């Protein structure tokens with residue numbers, strides 16, 4: 001049975017014995033640090049669970065003894081004209097998936113529980129790296145993401161947390177925050193889960209009409225075109241991807257860019273190594289993301 005936790009206090013109380021067990025099972029071997037035998041994993045989500053989330057949960061389930069999934073549609077990471085109100089919240093269906101995947105605890109707090117004084121909130125800044133790519137189109141988005149992720153880390157205190165590569169910039173910024181603010185946990189990444197035709201799974205795919213669903217393939221097709229043209233150089237590869245967008249009137253590209261996969265720094269024509277092609281586009285009212293590694 002997946003146990004539902006709605007408050008920070010009950011979550012801390014429920015997880016305390018697990019940490020107690022970790023301490024109790026930690027054996028001091030010839031002065032070395034204790035061996036931790038019960039691992040606690042956190043999978044942060046906004047709910048409306050799909051096969052992408054299942055992949056994150058399965059990895060957590062394989063590598064941890066106790067799995068906590070958080071379901072929280074975080075108002076801080078939505079801009080004023082974004083879809084916070086209409087974001088899907090199918091709690092019963094999500095719970096059935098969590099039960100099926102053998103999740104131990106779901107932390108599903110209210111907005112008031114997470115942010116009792118939203119008007120005077122301390123926040124985590126993503127800095128410059130939070131203002132490029134997605135950050136250019138969603139200016140306070142990554143501050144909102146890092147603030148809630150930091151809070152979730154402090155509430156659950158996991159040994160590791162699992163994130164998807166679909167949100168590649170988010171993943172890079174969370175890793176940076178963990179390093180910069182010395183959070184005592186590991187970040188584990190899971191590759192993008194796609195539909196058979198290449199569309200990256202996303203909770204927002206449920207917004208798409210049949211016509212939009214077809215046009216949504218433009219994102220993955222543009223990325224494939226970038227990779228296919230990589231032998232011709234960086235600008236030619238990007239041009240090949242942009243041509244795919246130009247051919248689809250229902251897709252409105254926000255960006256298609258190449259960055260160094262290791263640092264997220266922009267790359268020049270002379271770049272040799274592994275790059276990441278990242279894209280975001282609006283298909284009707286629905287905004288989608290995708291990315292793919294490209295070697296130059």
Ligand SMILES: Nc1ncnc2c1ncn2[C@@H]1O[C@H](COP(=O)(O)OP(=O)(O)OP(=O)(O)O)[C@@H](O)[C@H]1O
Pocket residue numbers: 044045046047051052053055056162163164165166167190191192193194200201202203204205
């Ligand atoms: N297709 C996917 N493959 C791998 N990971 C994914 C996929 N979709 C979502 N995730 C990961 O699941 C976690 C929770 O994401 P979230 O709940 O926002 O789902 P989402 O489908 O990305 O939603 P949205 O449509 O709002 O972008 C994030 O770490 C995200 O990267």
Ligand SMILES: CC(C)(CO)[C@@H](O)C(=O)[O-]
Pocket residue numbers: 044045046072074077145148149167170
């Ligand atoms: C990490 C996250 C759960 C924070 O709200 C969200 O940005 C998401 O679902 O990717």
Ligand code: BAL
Pocket residue numbers: 046077078167
């Ligand atoms: N997975 C990204 C969450 C968001 O779009 O706010």
